[in-house]
Amino acid sequence: MKKLRVGVIGIGDISNVYLNNLKKYDAVEVVACASRGLEKAQRKAAEHGIPKAYASGMELIADPDIDIILNLTTPQAHYEYNLAALKAGKHVYTEKPLAMTFEQGRELVSLAKEKGLLIGCAPDTFLGGRLQNIRELIDSGRLGRITGGGAWFVGHGHEFHHPAPAFFYQPGAGPLYDMGPYYVTALLSLLGPVKRVCAMATKAGETRTVPSGPSKGQVLPVDVDTHINAILEFVCGAQVTLTCSFDVWDSELPRMEIYGTEGTVLIDEKDPISGPNLFGGDTLMRTPDQYRWADAERRPENVNAPWPVVPNSHPYNSVSHAENPRGIGLVDLVYALEEGRKPRASGEMALHSLEVMECILKSAHEHVFCEPTTTFEQPKPLDWQ
Missing domain, CATH: 3.40.50.720 (NAD(P)-binding Rossmann-like Domain)
Known part of the structure; x- marks a missing residue:
């Protein structure tokens, strides 16, 4: 080529x-x-x-x-x-x-x-090993029909580590536009287009003070919502809760769960800037036979049993923020050009993601359901080396 x-x-x-x-x-x-x-x-x-x-x-x-x-x-x-x-x-x-x-x-x-x-x-993290692993579980039917799920990006903002954090509290940023694209894109890659959105949003304060670093003491105006809760209804029928927040000091929430009639898969990292924005990591899964109340005699064992890890043979499994396969979406675009197909990290999917995020804020501010006008071709699983 x-x-x-x-x-x-x-x-x-x-x-x-x-x-x-x-x-x-x-x-x-x-x-x-x-x-x-x-x-x-x-x-x-x-x-x-x-x-x-x-x-x-x-x-x-x-x-x-x-x-x-x-x-x-x-x-x-x-x-x-x-x-x-x-x-x-x-x-x-x-x-x-x-x-x-x-x-x-x-x-x-x-x-x-x-x-x-x-x-x-970008993001092309949905081409990473973990989300491709989950896509395989969905496509193979091992999870049954997908009925719902949840995705949570919760932390306390970037002023604790970023040298110039003011932008994160201005229009075009906030937790939804900063980290939301990783979570929304992951869900779109797994479940397809969104049909309808409802949401609520707020913020903890009108200003923030930088606690350390080169901007220590700077008072930042907060001109965006910093705590957003949304429900996304997908064309496939699944309903997923999405929370994006800069107002949470700590949390035991997982990063993402997908619920099917035959099982649940889980992405669970305690680092608030980890999750669907990583290419790799463990995929945890429980099925009906591992349900804590499935067998009365095994209840104590099931209640405390760890979540089984799904074997993962997919490439691009890095769990590093500094060294990762970022850019494979661009390489796939080049192959798409050669093969006469749409790139997996397509502009159409990115546009739908952008409209979904605008719908979230429209729903929150106008107290209405919002239906996206765009759609996209759900990217096929990764099959090139």
Whole structure:
């Protein structure tokens, strides 16, 4: 297959994971990078053996030798660069979210379709071993009919560890737009499109004070909801509770559970920034014969029995935040182009995710049910190496 040439816009910390991973695949070659300032871009290019460096993203987009733009800029800049890249006739793979608003996202997806280009969007963690393992359990029928579930991202915000946390409390962020895409995308990949949404939302306070680090003492205005509870009804019939919160000091909640007529699967990490945003980890499962009340004589044993771990032979099983397979969604997009199919981490799924999140806030603020207008093709399980 033809090797496609990638240009990277945005070379912050996350770029190293992408750049290191993309070197492993013959389908792509990173040929240029850009930053706000040529010197920084040149340092990154030298570090990773990238031939070209540019002082701005727009300069990179204008390079006729580039086939795909990898957009790793901050969320506020996603729409601008994604739009410019598509107008320049280049395929796009962008960090989440696709854009800051659903309308912007819809414009991007429509333009890509009009120009015959592919647009893909992170997160691609649903291609990791654990969520692929759960997808296999669902598709094989071992869980029976999926009836419901729950997903919980709960913690106390980023001011305890992030050097510049102000953005997380401004429109376009908050717990829903910051971490919600990992949880929503995981659910979409497992269950398909959402039919209807209802939600409530609030915030614990109008300001936050940074307790440590370079911004210690800074008072942050809180202009977003910081505690959101939603119920998502899927086209398949499942009903899933979703909670995203920056207002929880600690919790014993799992990260995600999926309920079927023949069993329950569980993702359980106590680290609030772990869960569906990791590629790997254990999948726990219980079936009717392990139900604590299934056999009266075994009740004491069943009550305290640990959850069995489902064997996992899928690739991309990293449980590291620093070293993981991030970027496999872009590589799959290249294979999709060669094979004439939709990429698994598709712009359509990212657009539906964006609309679902807007629906959550619309429902919470207007006290109504909200029905998404978009849909997408549920990505097929990963079958390439």
